[in-house]
Amino acid sequence: MNLDFTPEDDLFRQEVRAWLADNVPREVRPADGPDMKAFDLAWQKRQYDGGWAGIAWPQEYGGRGFSTIQQLIWYQEYARAGAPYVGVNFVGLLHGGPTLIANGSEEQKTSHLPRILKGEEVWCQGFSEPGSGSDLASLRTRGEIDGDHLVVNGQKIWTSFGQFADFQELLVRTDPDAPKHKGISWVICDMRSPGIRVRPIKTIAGHPEYCEVFYDDVRIPLANVVGGLNNGWRVAMSTLGFERGTGFMAEQVRLATDLEALIATVKARVDLARDTDIQRRLARLRAEVAALQAMTYSSISLNERRGAPGAEASILRLYHGLLTQRLGRMSMEILGAGSLELTDPEEGWTGPYLYSFSRTIGGGTAEIQRNIIAERVLGLPRSR
Amino acid sequence: MNLDFTPEDDLFRQEVRAWLADNVPREVRPADGPDMKAFDLAWQKRQYDGGWAGIAWPQEYGGRGFSTIQQLIWYQEYARAGAPYVGVNFVGLLHGGPTLIANGSEEQKTSHLPRILKGEEVWCQGFSEPGSGSDLASLRTRGEIDGDHLVVNGQKIWTSFGQFADFQELLVRTDPDAPKHKGISWVICDMRSPGIRVRPIKTIAGHPEYCEVFYDDVRIPLANVVGGLNNGWRVAMSTLGFERGTGFMAEQVRLATDLEALIATVKARVDLARDTDIQRRLARLRAEVAALQAMTYSSISLNERRGAPGAEASILRLYHGLLTQRLGRMSMEILGAGSLELTDPEEGWTGPYLYSFSRTIGGGTAEIQRNIIAERVLGLPRSR
Amino acid sequence: MDLMPSPEEEQIIDMARGLLSKELPVDYLRWEEGPAKAADRALLPQCAELGWIALGLSEEHGGFGFGATEEMLLFREVGRALVTPVLFASVIAARLAATLGESDLTAAIATGNATVSLAVPDAGGSGYFLIDAEGSDRILLVDHDSVTLLDPSAFSNRSAIRSLDPTVTLESAVLDSGAAGLQVGGRDAEPLFRHISLLIAAMLVGAAEAVRDLSVAHASERTQFGQKIGTFQAVSHPCADMAVRCEAALSQAKLAAVVVRDAGDDAEFQVTAARIVALDAALSNAAAAIQLHGGMGFAAEYPVHFYLKRAHLLDQVGGRIALQLDDLFALNA
């Protein structure tokens, strides 16, 4: 066991650090609206121009194909430099793009992958529906074949940045008579198609991050089906590894940074100088945030040997979510009445506290993560 | 809403208090063995002689038939006087006896009820089996009819004070072909019958409170069946109300007494004078122990109006169990290295801490209590 | 000894629940459609007319002479309906004015002719936060050890800021150094603080019960994996825990109300305990309810999150949880 980096890795780190120092935007990321979208795309373009776009993508598709260790270094330096949240590029870079790489036709890849990397195309996700949350496979949005098109009717929900997206990774039921996992297709949906209506939904933190999307006879070329008709469940599952992989590291570093800021605040507060209640709870969080980083290192080490992420990614995700929520709750206590003023989700403490509730809901609830851990990590019989 | 007692109740309290002051044993209750049994029986006899045996039992069976309010007063004064734990008389007074009162024949009542009240007969329970814990109705100990007897074969476990008991309330399967709740009988088993073997089981607190009981062709007269052959499930359920009722009050008062002792210890410790961690956690426990008492008052008030205990007794039981465990855990932290010395389950802190783990296991686990609360208090669909 | 509401107390509950569930059903709250506070502020004159502000005032002060138990039960309903803290501030202000013999002012507040809003000090102590204070005639400043009823002119530099609790407006302000108002502090303030803690506990109980009920309804309706989600123990057991916390908080609030009404020696102990247990019930239940509702819990348009935010707001009035715990630890049993 070791924490050593090779000389090549050290050189790589220096290169990353130098580039970030020169290129990370100085301005604050706008919290919302078209300005936010423009900011996120400009930052993506800058990374592309600098040769840093798609660090986990294969080189043949314009990515950098970094090793997991290099990705770790990139994200550590990214966080250290205070570089911005990936924002509207999240789905394209970490879901849609990787799915095309794994399952798309040459035509699909060449039309979209370069544009995603260059910050020219925003993607969103169309998986969840009002009646299908944890039970994703029960989705009911229909795609009926009409000539060389699918005609889509139905509704999606919790579509992040749907109001800004150019394309959507959309799951539709194309065979209503098949078993529920076998009648689903994964299609590329142009968000400017006639018949699409997008309604933003405000979160409890006060920002319209999510949308509902309504489909009324939306025509999508059959050529936009990825990975074969009625094969969409398998295609969708192939992206899960990406979401649970290294893309998550930046948020962990952010958690550690926030905790240390809170500890510094408390150390400076005379009225809390002897408050062992607050201090010990912060110390416990500190130990656990350290453990989260160690778990990430362990997981990366295991993935390097095994060649693929495993079910223990659910452990990391759950632990991170619960820690983030405890930090948020503690910050409210420490702030006192100051917590009554609402801040943006990425600023101060109150906004991040409210936003932290999504950490054990989005991308698989805590309950689903515990099911996965029980069944796939521990080998317990399937829950019912 | 009021906390007032009637003048009659106040008189009653004075009477109780005076009698207890004169009669509560001064000696420490032996922690174990025949001395403990002798102590418990002598104390029961003394209560009988004083006219205080069977406070919740109807007068026609030698009890006092007190109102719930009077029972509350009795237990408050009982705890206040530091009167001993009910001990080996628990099952007779709170399970077996009440079941006979509700379901027994005249013959069964007259043979046992007076002797239980006088401290002449110890009862134990034979419900759980190694394979049937939370799922009690799956019990497999057989009772086959042979002439005017049942012939019993099988095994019971977690039989409190089985090594001291004269009689057992025993559940056996008398119709193996019936649905699982319909083939069970409740019988009075003489513990001195040939073919019975009792093996004490030590608890994690170090005392042989429980036993395993093995039955090898044990012959029990059919006349000992209570409430009718194959009607045992209904008969057994009729005692649950007693266990969850007022008998539980003494333990609550004990919890409050223990917590206040711990708070006094902490207030006297110079090294903890500014330890807001310990202090606030104790304060929170204090608030919750106060709430437990308030919940008991609420529950008694509701029962008085409704005439019977309800499913919310599970709330009290669960809350009490969890509080007792938190108190135990805190006492270990406060003791520090002193916690390494084991004490008896009723003395000091370490023994009670270990014993506290049974509070969410015995008499229905915390999980079963939550099922009951979800289904019967909240009306949620049945868990699976 | 009877902790079940008397017929008279039941009447108060029925009246309040009837009016509030009709006029302010929880799903009227729609953050995206602007502050949700319009409807509840508009209802205040009717509340005053029904005697809700004067409920617990003695008859010599123009009140109805009800006890702390009726007020507690009323404010449980007020908490369930997330009524503006102006109602709470009015009740406390009327009591303060009555205590200090200010009959005219007491009457003006009790009849709803003078509206009273709440102010709390910022953690540092230099600034203040004003809650739903636009157009109020008086401002009630509740600190950890004193309560002061001030003219709005005592505050300057008033500036609207975004509110954690979107059902109220929030302003930051500075208190002018020479500002004088009706004040009680120290030991004189103890009876008033018992009332403050009792009514806050009551509102928190209402909030804890509201999210329990929303959660049970959701768990009974929503289907996933072919069955009602309430059949999963990962859902039903958190609901059971909510029920336990509600039962604890309600029982302790009822007991504390009786002790306050009867001026028992342990009034401070019991109301502080009530407030601690009720805050835990409201915050823990709201957090569990958000989780249980999934995306719907995290979306502003479903009402669950308002209760979480209101609980945080109420925690700041008259000394937050850490101070309450310190107070309770310091008391003798």
Place this chain on the structure above:
Amino acid sequence: MDLMPSPEEEQIIDMARGLLSKELPVDYLRWEEGPAKAADRALLPQCAELGWIALGLSEEHGGFGFGATEEMLLFREVGRALVTPVLFASVIAARLAATLGESDLTAAIATGNATVSLAVPDAGGSGYFLIDAEGSDRILLVDHDSVTLLDPSAFSNRSAIRSLDPTVTLESAVLDSGAAGLQVGGRDAEPLFRHISLLIAAMLVGAAEAVRDLSVAHASERTQFGQKIGTFQAVSHPCADMAVRCEAALSQAKLAAVVVRDAGDDAEFQVTAARIVALDAALSNAAAAIQLHGGMGFAAEYPVHFYLKRAHLLDQVGGRIALQLDDLFALNA
């Protein structure tokens, strides 16, 4: 960067797990049949012979020159098998003697010729508790800020008392005022304390994993209501939480071991964090495992409870959890 054990480290794990699972399977522990400690104390000479005491000592001190990572991995297995703390005390004592240049004593301890038992001060500070100290040649007294290796004659009034952890014997004793021994304290003791915390964390990790495994096995075997209890989320989710705590505790212990071996600047931070996370894992997992086993968890004859008790015992060695938390808070990041 690689936190997976190297082939050399895997060898240590395999050897230790192989021996201990054969000689000290958890179900050899039977409280009712007298103290369970006989078997593990009898195994100590073999442990010494295998080099477990000298594992991390440098070759100049007669050791094998392995690093803190191998010792950590070994003590994880030691914790899983609930081996007497005499082994831990011996490793620390040998390191202390080596540090102070006491070569003969180092060799005697490392070869198992001189046995070392553990002592901890009572909370008040006047008395001491001796653990498994019958017949020991030396006693290692670990206080919060000093470590002292003493002759047993330094303790008087030795008296056997009942032990919370029934797999060890416990004595109360008084330390003679003039008693002298090999001692390090203050800053000089820091490297030794890092080692103490690391090995305690490692043993706690082993305990946390052992009860997780017992729980998973139980949940997979036991049937109630016609199905394996592991299919109930009220059982499977607590198991998942155990797995999460184990993963956190093991990862942090591995990382801390690397940092200690490499003498990183953050060694104190990382070992203290490891100890905190591991204690929580061991105590919380053991409590959850007792609950999950029901009556079997509460009966002395099933092994689960031993792990709870051992975790409490280890928490008392070298500063209990509150002090660890205070230390970690005080550190700069």
